[in-house]
Amino acid sequence: MENNRGQWGSNFGFIMAAVGSAVGLGNIWGFPYKCGATGGGAFLLVYLILAAVVGVTVMLGELAIGRKTGRGAVGAYASLAKKYSWVGYMGVASGFLIVGFYSVLGGMVLRYTLGFLINLFGGTGFGVDGFFGSWIANMPGMVGFYAIFMLINIVIVMGGVSGGIEKFSKIAMPCLAAIMVIVIVFVACQPGAGEGYKFLFVPDFGVLASDFFNVLKTAAGQMFFSLSLGMGCMITYGSYLAKKEDLASNSIIIPVADTIVALMAGMAVMPACAAYGLEYGAGPGLLFNSMQTVFLQGMGGTIGNIMGFLFYFLVLIAAITSSISLLEVCCAFLIDKRIDKGQEPARKKMTIIMAVIAFIVGLPTALDGLGTNVAGGAWMNNPAVMFNLPVMAATADWLDFYDFLAEGVLMPLGAMIMSILIGWVFGTKMIAEECEASGKPFKAYKYFDVCFKYIVPVIMAIVLYAQVTSFIG
Ligand code: TRP
Numbered sequence: 001m002e003n004n005r006g007q008w009g010s011n012f013g014f015i016m017a018a019v020g021s022a023v024g025l026g027n028i029w030g031f032p033y034k035c036g037a038t039g040g041g042a043f044l045l046v047y048l049i050l051a052a053v054v055g056v057t058v059m060l061g062e063l064a065i066g067r068k069t070g071r072g073a074v075g076a077y078a079s080l081a082k083k084y085s086w087v088g089y090m091g092v093a094s095g096f097l098i099v100g101f102y103s104v105l106g107g108m109v110l111r112y113t114l115g116f117l118i119n120l121f122g123g124t125g126f127g128v129d130g131f132f133g134s135w136i137a138n139m140p141g142m143v144g145f146y147a148i149f150m151l152i153n154i155v156i157v158m159g160g161v162s163g164g165i166e167k168f169s170k171i172a173m174p175c176l177a178a179i180m181v182i183v184i185v186f187v188a189c190q191p192g193a194g195e196g197y198k199f200l201f202v203p204d205f206g207v208l209a210s211d212f213f214n215v216l217k218t219a220a221g222q223m224f225f226s227l228s229l230g231m232g233c234m235i236t237y238g239s240y241l242a243k244k245e246d247l248a249s250n251s252i253i254i255p256v257a258d259t260i261v262a263l264m265a266g267m268a269v270m271p272a273c274a275a276y277g278l279e280y281g282a283g284p285g286l287l288f289n290s291m292q293t294v295f296l297q298g299m300g301g302t303i304g305n306i307m308g309f310l311f312y313f314l315v316l317i318a319a320i321t322s323s324i325s326l327l328e329v330c331c332a333f334l335i336d337k338r339i340d341k342g343q344e345p346a347r348k349k350m351t352i353i354m355a356v357i358a359f360i361v362g363l364p365t366a367l368d369g370l371g372t373n374v375a376g377g378a379w380m381n382n383p384a385v386m387f388n389l390p391v392m393a394a395t396a397d398w399l400d401f402y403d404f405l406a407e408g409v410l411m412p413l414g415a416m417i418m419s420i421l422i423g424w425v426f427g428t429k430m431i432a433e434e435c436e437a438s439g440k441p442f443k444a445y446k447y448f449d450v451c452f453k454y455i456v457p458v459i460m461a462i463v464l465y466a467q468v469t470s471f472i473g
Contacts, residue, residue, distance in 0.1 A: 004345055005070070005335065006161030011245045013166040015253055018228075018237050020169040020321030022258040023176070025105060026226040028315055029287040032200065032266040034222050036280050038215045041203030044263075047219040051227070051255045054220070054459050057451040058229045058415050060251035061422050064434040066238025067247065072332025073232025075340070076239065080426055087421070090414050091232030092333050094406040098231075099326035100362015101399040103153065106319040107145030107366075108288060111135065113316050116295065116309035126296070132289045137377035142366045149323070150359050156324050157331060158351045161240045165324055172317045179314040180261070183268045186307055187275065190299075196271030199280060217466030220459060221407070226262060227255055230411030230418075233325050236332045247435045248442060268311070272298070287315070330354040364398040371397030394471035408467040416460035423453035 008014040035043045069076040073095075074088035115125030128134055135141060156164045187193055208215055224230060238247075269291065273280055276298030278290045295308030334350040369378030373385060380386075384395035394404035422428060428449045435442040 005240070005332075005339060006345075006347075007240050007242060008166055009162040011241075011250070013162065013170050014237070014241055014245070015250065015257075016169040016173045017165050017321070017325070018234065018250070018254050019257045019261075020173050020318075021228045021233055021237065021325035022226060022254055022322075023173075023261045024226075024228075024318050024322030025102070025287070025315070026222070026322075027258065027262040028265040028269065028318055030222055031226065031262040032269045033280055033286055034218050035266060036199045036270060038211075038218050039204040039207030040199060041201050042205050042208040043215055043219055044201070045203065046208075046215050047223055048259070050216075050220055050223045050459065051259055053451060054456050055223050055227050055229065055255045056251050057448060057456050058224075058419065059227060059234055059254060060247060060435075060448065061418055061431060061452065062229065062232065062234035063238035063241070063247050063251060064431045065418070065422075066232075066235035067241050067243070067437075068430065068434045070239050071336050072236040072239060073329055074333045075336035076232070076235050080421075084421060087414060087417050088232055088235075088333075090410045091230075091235070092330055094231040094410045094414070095233075095326050095329040096358050096361050097402040097406040097410075099153075099323055099330065099358045101365040101402050102319070102323045102326060103149045103359075103362060104142065104146045104366045104399065106149040106316070106323055107142065107147075108135070109312055109316045109319055110149055111141070111145045112288065112292065113309060113312040116305050116312060119305040120302070120309060126292070131292065132285070137369045137372045139367065139369070139377075139379050142369065143363070146362070146366045147359070149319075150355055152320060153324050153327050154351055154355045156320070157327050157355075158348045160347055165328060168324070169321050172321055176314050176317045177261075179310050179317075180264050180268060183307065183311055183314070184264060187268055187272045190272070190275035192275040192277075193271035194274070196269075196274035197267065199274065200266045200270045213466075217462060217470070220463040221412075221467055221470075224412065224415065224463060225407055227258055228322070228325060230413075230415035231326075231329060231406070232414070233329050236329050237325065239332070243437050244439070246438050246440055248440075248444070327351070327355060327358065330358060362402075365402060368398050370399060392472055400471070404467075404471040408471045409464070412460050412464040412467055416457055416464065419452045419456040419460065423449075423457070428452050 065076050069079045071079055073091035074085055077088035078085035118125035156168050158164060159167065228234060270280060272294045273290055276294050278293060291311065295304045295311065299307055331351050331354050334354060335345045335347060338345055364380055367378060367380035368382050369376060371382045372378040373381045382395060382397045383389060383401045384391045389395045394401055422431060431448065432442045432445050
């Protein structure tokens with residue numbers, strides 16, 4: 001790839017970056033409670049099957065499209081067929097919608113990390129009981145930490161593909177794994193932790209029998225977001241991959257690693273809640289409220305502060321390696337455009353431009369105080385109040401509204417269209433050829449052919465339906 005877009009320095013570096021993208025808030029926060037709430041081991045079984053069949057296939061499709069065209073989301077579709085570049089634009093739009101709210105959450109994680117650090121050094125890192133409620137209505141705080149988190153993203157993405165994203169991920173991901181092991185072992189030693197594993201792993205096949213569709217849609221939506229699929233993130237990362245690297249094996253390694261981390265996160269979070277008698281709960285409350293209580297009041301003292309710091313620091317790493325991939329999708333779009341026009345990539349400038357736009361787009365998700373609204377001390381009202389809409393998940397706060405547009409609609413649609421295009425328009429031969437470019441035979445052609453043509457589109461249609469109804473219901 002003789003151009004100045006950038007390239008991964010090694011396959012290991014690529015894997016760290018891609019796993020870094022996949023491993024994020026979705027794993028540490030979404031996976032444990034969804035697993036527990038929808039049948040434990042039964043959910044896990046469905047999740048594993050979906051990840052193995054749908055996740056691996058979509059991963060392969062995105063990586064192959066990216067590497068074949070050597071372009072980010074928009075450029076890739078445009079170079080396959082001009083008339084499909086809108087599929088790429090859907091991806092970039094999702095990128096803008098997600099990177100903002102993801103960074104608002106990232107800023108909160110940063111705040112919690114610092115809080116425990118300040119406690120450790122004898123200060124008062126949090127102050128009041130019920131810190132969560134007061135923090136989300138603290139507008140200068142929310143916006144300030146949102147801005148700092150976005151700045152961290154800017155610095156890394158400005159550094160480029162191998163000099164920024166890869167370099168950071170190669171250090172951050174092994175750290176994340178190490179810290180996670182420490183937290184898991186520590187939590188396992190707490191009396192009462194056992195219930196948490198039960199909640200997570202003991203299969204409740206009754207749920208599977210009585211509520212199969214619910215389990216299926218929850219698992220499918222989770223799988224999809226957790227693997228960073230459907231918005232051209234893996235297209236963009238694939239476009240920086242050398243031709244000699246094996247696409248098929250990478251498409252398996254990434255989902256396997258992501259799933260392992262999700263399980264590990266479950267083994268840290270759920271037993272901790274169990275040990276200290278906290279609700280397994282759901283939503284932002286679990287990650288912020290409950291876990292903070294675990295460390296501050298459950299464990300308490302210096303050890304609580306140390307473990308709290310380690311835990312939030314690991315979530316912070318996970319969030320950063322994910323949000324840089326979102327920002328990169330937006331940046332690659334501009335950089336590709338410039339290169340096509342024969343200009344210098346000007347990565348630093350393009351990163352700043354995209355991050356500023358993303359920051360502004362994401363501002364409402366910080367300013368409504370996660371639905372606290374003006375009445376509760378925030379500076380902006382949620383979509384329901386602003387536009388006089390009925391209150392439902394998608395309108396209760398701006399974060400969920402954006403999430404609905406991206407994760408609920410644009411991304412499942414994007415993945416569905418991608419696999420239909422591969423299966424029926426561009427042809428699955430294209431994927432086989434791209435895989436064989438590394439010099440290895442593509443053995444599972446028949447299998448992936450069926451997946452792209454039939455299985456993935458059907459499952460994605462289910463995800464789309466399920467997402468829309470869950471946000472609007
Ligand atoms: N996968 C990440 C998580 O689990 C989030 C994420 C990063 C993402 N990049 C993405 C989701 C691209 C969808 C598409 O938290």
